[in-house]
Amino acid sequence: MRGFFKFDSTKNLIRNSLKGFSQVMLMNNAISGGLILLGIILHSPFLGLMALLSSMVGTLTGKYCGGDKIAVSQGIYGFNSILSGIAVMLFLQNDWNWLIALFAAVAAALLMVFLSEFLAKRNIPLLTFPFIIVTWISLFAAYRFDALHINPSFVTSSPANWNLPVEGKPNFLLGLIKGVGEVFIIDSLWAGSLILIALFVAxxxxxxxxxxxxxxxxxxxxxxxxxxxxxxxxxxxxxxxxxxxxxxxxxxxxxxxxxxxxxxxxxxxxxxxxxxxxxxxxxxxxxxxxxxxxxxxxxxxxxxxxxxxxxxxxxxx
Structure with a gap:
């Protein structure tokens, strides 16, 4: 297929997809990405599987929809897809959740392809903007369409209630571990610990x-x-x-x-x-x-x- 570049093997696809996990934390390291994926799997095997599929879908979308070759090899088109897929799996609740998550992963990767060149010319990093847009649109759609349902346990992130009394003694180590886990919208000591280890590995x-x-x-x-x-x-x-x-x-x-x-x-x-x-x-x-x-x-x-x-x-x- 002229005009397209090809993965040498499925092994390359998996490696590039694992890099997508590390790219969430602004790293380019497949081993670190594997540790992050392991942390998500220990929290929820199915969520980990969907996160991996989301990264693979995002990487393939970047490959076949005009993405930069180097960016694909570095997992750049996977990290927003991972976050979007995880968000849909956690925030929405219906029988076709997994399919919506994969659509969200594709949408996030397409946004990256369309916006990357435009912003690069202005030296503006894209960061996690596609993830935010895709997730917000998914939630708005869920509020309007009966076929989609919000997870009843869904609560907005970063609740800024400044009037609550400060009671007890905060645990910095707990906040550190869970804080890095919350990057992936996950409240898990296992996930947070492995993500922190992944950071030091990189x-x-x-x-x-x-x-x-x-x-x-x-x-x-x-x-x-x-x-x-x-x-x-x-x-x-x-x-x-x-x-x-x-x-x-x-x-x-x-x-x-x-x-x-x-x-x-x-x-x-x-x-x-x-x-x-x-x-x-x-x-x-x-x-x-x-x-x-x-x-x-x-x-x-x-x-x-x-x-x-x-x-x-x-x-x-």
């Missing part, structure tokens, strides 16, 4: 930066007076983990030793999550990773506008 900085992001958001949220139970669930941490890795590591062209901008960006995800929740919750929509996108793009734009801002502050310390 590189010590990934693990350390994820820990720093959790600590910063944990401290910010606690100082603002959030409920301890919500803090321990990691609902205020997962956006900060992604933001810290993105701003402090992946998009830091200067490779500063001290990721000051990343720390600020991670802290900002907490109030952003609060604001987004106030806007989205009345419409029955979860915050998902929208605080990660907003904070990351805001600080990347700031870095372009004031390129010496971070280095000047570090020099003064």
């Amino acid at each position: 590189g010590w900085r990934f693990g350390v930066y994820a820990t720093i992001g959790t600590f910063v958001s944990w401290l910010t949220a606690y100082s603002l007076g959030v409920d301890v139970e919500l803090l321990d669930l990691g609902l205020y941490n997962y956006n900060a983990v992604l933001t810290m890795i993105a701003v402090g590591l992946m998009f830091d062209k200067n490779n500063n030793y001290f990721p000051l901008m990343g720390i600020f960006a991670a802290a900002m995800t907490v109030p952003i999550a609060a604001g987004m929740d106030l806007i989205l919750n009345p419409n029955g929509l979860p915050v998902l990773t929208s605080p990660f996108i907003i904070s990351t793009l805001l600080f990347l734009a700031m870095r372009k506008t004031i390129p010496r801002f971070e280095s000047q502050i570090i020099e003064k310390q």
Whole structure:
């Protein structure tokens, strides 16, 4: 088939699909992706299977619908599909849930193909935008169509109730582990632990930066007076983990030793999550990773506008 590039084997497809799991955490490592998948399987074997199928579907969609060859080999077209497939499986409830999840995976990959080139010309990272759009549209459809049903246990992510009394002593380690798990919309110590291990396998900085992001958001949220139970669930941490890795590591062209901008960006995800929740919750929509996108793009734009801002502050310390 002229104009198309081909996988050498099914083994390559699986490897690239596993990379999709690592790309959710902004990594490019098949072994780390396998560990993440294992964590999801230990939480729910069927959910793990659907996540893998979603990644494979997204990867194939990128391949046959004009996606970049290098991006396909790095699992780029799989990570939004994984998140979209998992979201549909968790948020919707009907006999054809698995089929809707695969359609969502295809839709997320198509959005990546269509938007990637447009945004790349403007040096704007796509991040998890396709996942958010596909998930929100799926939920809106479920509210309007009788054939689709919202899972009765569905609750919006990152509930920003700032008036709850702070009772008890929060557990930072619990918030760290569950926080990284919540990136995949999963409340599981097994999944969170293996995802954290996967981060360190990909590189010590990934693990350390994820820990720093959790600590910063944990401290910010606690100082603002959030409920301890919500803090321990990691609902205020997962956006900060992604933001810290993105701003402090992946998009830091200067490779500063001290990721000051990343720390600020991670802290900002907490109030952003609060604001987004106030806007989205009345419409029955979860915050998902929208605080990660907003904070990351805001600080990347700031870095372009004031390129010496971070280095000047570090020099003064």
